[in-house]
Amino acid sequence: MRNFLLLASLALLAVLVAACAPATSAPKTQSFELFMGEQITIAESETGEDEEVGEFHRWEPPVLVVNKGDTIVIHVTNPRKNVHGFAIPDYGVNTGPLEPRGGEETVQFVADRAGVFKFACNQPWDGEAGICNIDHDFMVGYLLVLDR
Ligand SMILES: [Cu+2]
Known part of the structure; x- marks a missing residue:
């Protein structure tokens, strides 16, 4: 009886470990909706009134996680x-x-290398031409490609 309980416990443990192990599923297609987000920052002025002190931009979502x-x-x-x-x-x-105001494009590729890859705005700031904004260097995010 003691051996049976031991074997049953080991079998249960094996099932639990298998259930908790990372899934090794087949490669799949993952789709994302990404946009250039904007946050307006308000602060109290010297007169006590709230005033806009800046706008900050970043990709939303800023992190994409996929499998190799x-x-x-x-x-x-x-x-x-x-x-x-x-x-x-x-x-x-x-x-x-x-x-501006609705430009869109779809890109597709196979994430064939694991690692952390930076994504960014590809349009250097040119205030007079209406290209990007002064915070261009902060318009970054990261693609995390997990190894299988
Ligand atoms: Cu930009």
Whole structure:
């Protein structure tokens, strides 16, 4: 009886370990909706009134997590008033310029290398031309490609 309980316990433990182990599923297609977000910052002025002191931009969502081997489809939109663009240089992904107020592009690629890959705006700031914004260098995010 004692041996039976021991074997039953070991079998249960094996089932639990298998259930908790990371899934090794087949590569799949993962789709994302990404856009250039904007946050307006308000602060109290010297007169005590609230005033806008800045606008900050970043990609939303700022982090994408996928598995190595997955096909990644990213639909990128630009709802902002200036031109922006999306690029993942390490993967050779680049939308080119996205027109203000609704420019969009879809990129697709296979995440064939694991690691952390930065994505960014590909349109350097030019205030007079209405391209990007002064906080261009902060318009970054990260693609995390998990090894299987
Ligand atoms: Cu930009």
